Amino acid sequence: MVAKSTVNLKEIEICYNPNNPVAKEFYCSFGFQEVGLDDDGEDMLALIKL
Template identity: 65%
Template sequence: MEVSLRHVTKENYEAVCELDVEKTQEDYVACNMWSLVESMFNEGHESRAIYANDEPIGFLMWVRETTEKISIWRFMVDQKHQKKGIGRKALNLSLAEIRLVSDLKKIEICYNPKNPVAKDFYSDFGFIEVGMDEEDEDMLAVINID
């Protein structure tokens, strides 16, 4: 199965909006439709559809918060395609694309500390927990770029 990231376009946005996580994951993931609206009307937001072969099966969005920092705000794989290694491939692809940004010093991600798989999953990619976010709701983890 070939996994790729593609821009969200008028041809695929509806399919991206229809993707869903499992019921037990809904509290941890924002709505794709809301995220797409957010990315269309705010500077520095990049959204990508995650494809398996030619089918959109997930969604990613990251934000260039400063010239030196990018934050991954959204990351989901549809419930029918989880536990197949697609998320790992997609996150590797997104990190490779993000690392191409000039002057980048830090990539960060936040996740609910009650999410049972997030810490181990993100640490496998080099994210190191640095504490709770400003609202004291989500765990903040970073990759420092040398």
């Protein structure tokens, strides 16, 4: 996996459809926290600090 081999990786940001409760639960189970909608207001951004 590229993320594991990236030096000084401090955080990962992902996005998903905010109307998808399965995706929200899945990402939250790994520790991602929602930070708000993207610039287009279509996708939820979520962040995890490593």
